[in-house]
Amino acid sequence: xxxxxxxxxxxxxxxxxxxxxxxxxxxxxxxxxxxxxxxxxxxxxxxxxxxxxxxxxxxxxxxxxxxxxxxxxxxxxxxxxxxxxxxxxxxxxxxxxxxxxxxxxxxxxxxxxxxxxxxxxxxxxxxxxxxxxxxxxxxxxxxxxxxxxxxxxxxxxxxxxxxxxxxxxxxxxxxxxxxxxxxxxxxxxxxxxxxxxxxxxxxxxxxxxxxxxxxxxxxxxxxxxxxxxxxxxxxxxxxxxxxxxxxxxxxxxxxxxxxxxxxxxxxxxxxxxxxxxxxxxxxxxxxxxxxxxxxxxxxxxxxxxxxxxxxxxxxxxxxxxxxxxxxxxxxxxxxxxxxxxxxxxxxxxxxxxxxxxxxxxxxxxxxxxxxxxxxxxxxxx
Numbered sequence: 001x002x003x004x005x006x007x008x009x010x011x012x013x014x015x016x017x018x019x020x021x022x023x024x025x026x027x028x029x030x031x032x033x034x035x036x037x038x039x040x041x042x043x044x045x046x047x048x049x050x051x052x053x054x055x056x057x058x059x060x061x062x063x064x065x066x067x068x069x070x071x072x073x074x075x076x077x078x079x080x081x082x083x084x085x086x087x088x089x090x091x092x093x094x095x096x097x098x099x100x101x102x103x104x105x106x107x108x109x110x111x112x113x114x115x116x117x118x119x120x121x122x123x124x125x126x127x128x129x130x131x132x133x134x135x136x137x138x139x140x141x142x143x144x145x146x147x148x149x150x151x152x153x154x155x156x157x158x159x160x161x162x163x164x165x166x167x168x169x170x171x172x173x174x175x176x177x178x179x180x181x182x183x184x185x186x187x188x189x190x191x192x193x194x195x196x197x198x199x200x201x202x203x204x205x206x207x208x209x210x211x212x213x214x215x216x217x218x219x220x221x222x223x224x225x226x227x228x229x230x231x232x233x234x235x236x237x238x239x240x241x242x243x244x245x246x247x248x249x250x251x252x253x254x255x256x257x258x259x260x261x262x263x264x265x266x267x268x269x270x271x272x273x274x275x276x277x278x279x280x281x282x283x284x285x286x287x288x289x290x291x292x293x294x295x296x297x298x299x300x301x302x303x304x305x306x307x308x309x310x311x312x313x314x315x316x317x318x319x320x321x322x323x324x325x326x327x328x329x330x331x332x333x334x335x336x337x338x339x340x341x342x343x344x345x346x347x348x349x350x351x352x353x354x355x356x357x358x359x360x361x362x363x364x365x366x367x368x369x370x371x372x373x374x375x376x377x378x379x380x381x
Contacts, residue, residue, distance in 0.1 A: 006035040007299050011273045011375055012368040017314065020302035029288040029296065037276070037295040038288070041302035043309040043324065045286045049296050051331040054283035056085050057276075059293070067167035072178035073160055079217035082225060082333060091210035092218055096336045099204040103142065103197050107340055110138045111347035119351040124361055127238065128231070128369070128377045131348075132158070135230035138344050139222050142197040144187035156180050157227050165372065180220045188216065197222075222337065228374040230341045232271025235377030237262045237349050239269060240316055242362035247318070248353065256318035258346045258353075264318050266342070267310065267325040270301035274373050275329065300326040301375075 003019045010016035023030070023041035029049075030039050040049045049055050058064075063084070068074035077083055081092040114137045118130045136154045145153055156176035163173020188198050198219055205215055240261060241247050250256045279285075279294045290296075303326040305313035310324055328335040352359075367378035 006032060007039060007041075007274050007297050008372040010299075010301075011371055011373060016273075016301070017305065020299060020305060023299060024302045024306050029286050029290075037297045038290070039297050039299060040286065041299040043303040043306035043326070046298050046300065046303040046326055047330065048286040049277050049298050050326075050329060050333070052277075052283065052285045054279055054281050054285060054290070055277035055296060056280050057083055057278070057333055058085075059278040059295075060280045061293075065164065067170070068164065071170065071174040072181065073163050073173050073176070076160070076177045076181060076217050076220060077164065079214050080221045080225075081214070081218055082221065082335070085332070088211050088214070090332075091208040092205065092214050093332075093336065095201060095204035095208045095210050096218065098208075099197075099201045100336055100340065102200055104339060104343065106142060106196055107138065107343050108347065110141050111344045112351075114138050114141070115344075115347040115351040119348055119355060122352050122355050122357045124357065124359075124380060127352075128235070128379055131231040131234040131377065132227065134234065134344055134348055135226040135341075136223055139197075139226060139340070143184060143219060143222070144190060144198060145183055149183070153180070153183065153223070157223050160224055161227055177220075180223065181216055184216045184219045188219075222340075225335070226337055226340060226344075228369075228371070228376055229271050229335075229337070230344055232374050232376040233262065233266055233341050234345045234348050236265040236269035236271055236375070237345055238352060238359055239362050239366075239377070240265050241349075241353070242359040244316060245360075247316075250318065251353075258349050259342065260318035262342050262345050262349060263323065263325070264316055264320055266327045267304045267320075267323060268316050269375065270304050270327045271375055272327055272373060273301040273375050274299045300329070 001014065004010035004013045004016055010019050020041065023039060027042045028045055032039065040046050064074045064078045068077050081089045114134060118134060133154050136157050137150050140150050140153050156179050159169065159172035159176030160180065163169040201219060202215055205212060247261060275298050277296045277298060279290045279292055281292050283290055307313050328338040361380060365381040367381055369376040369378040
């Protein structure tokens with residue numbers, strides 16, 4: 001099997017692990033021929049980049065991707081806290097971080113309800129589609145979207161997500177972003193009060209002093225940022241059961257829980273394989289001098305399997321002691337939705353296992369959804 005030539009190609013490679021291991025073993029910030037950005041792959045270097053003040057989430061000269069500018073998608077992107085640095089974004093992050101734990105019981109209930117609907121009679125060929133629907137159905141319901149609108153919402157989320165990385169998807173992506181903003185705005189204005197998730201987020205925003213104009217975009221952001229990550233994590237978790245039938249026996253013997261398996265799947269088969277950081281000022285990061293304007297590709301999936309932080313990195317250990325997982329980031333831009341994703345996926349896995357669906361074919365021949373950073377089950381070959 002020909003190895004990947006760069007971290008972007010590795011995302012959809014049948015087995016990128018040996019390639020990631022070689023990057024990790026090399027250590028430090030590194031460059032490879034034909035690939036422009038610096039690469040951070042081992043755990044120490046990934047940590048250094050993600051926590052460096054000099055490394056930001058967007059280029060200084062391009063806070064919004066050029067092809068999004070002037071569209072509703074650009075207006076949405078520009079207010080997402082995951083895509084911004086600075087004091088206003090910090091207040092919004094704090095509001096989100098304090099709001100989400102208070103609604104987790106509702107998240108769990110909706111995750112079970114929608115998993116029962118989506119996976120009661122699952123079919124292997126439909127798993128990729130259902131996996132992408134799950135986070136939108138669960139979070140859309142909690143935001144107050146009418147049930148009959150949720151399938152259309154999935155298409156809108158998908159159109160926006162595609163437009164962020166694909167300029168040619170402009171028409172559908174711009175329309176999808178506009179419609180999602182309209183839906184959340186309508187729910188926020190609903191009487192007698194906004195749905196619990198929006199109401200809690202709004203209250204926390206006022207407490208933290210966050211800009212209220214950032215409320216609607218970041219409520220939409222819960223949908224768009226959970227979309228691929230949750231679907232990828234569900235695929236990774238089901239793939240673990242397909243490859244290791246003994247996991248079901250461990251569950252039966254109560255040696256581990258579904259939650260344990262999902263958390264190890266997030267490390268072992270990272271649904272988000274890489275992210276990027278942009279250097280805003282000349283700085284030394286991980287003992288390497290970087291110039292303003294340079295880009296670093298942070299290979300989260302490689303850091304997850306760094307033996308210096310996770311001994312026996314290629315082994316799948318549901319009860320792994322002192323697990324270190326970089327999938328959801330760390331530092332100022334750590335993803336606040338980790339527990340959302342784990343809760344939704346655990347409910348879906350439980351339902352799929354209860355259905356008796358034969359998962360073994362997943363271990364033999366699968367494809368991956370086209371992406372340069374998210375590893376999402378595409379289908380069976």
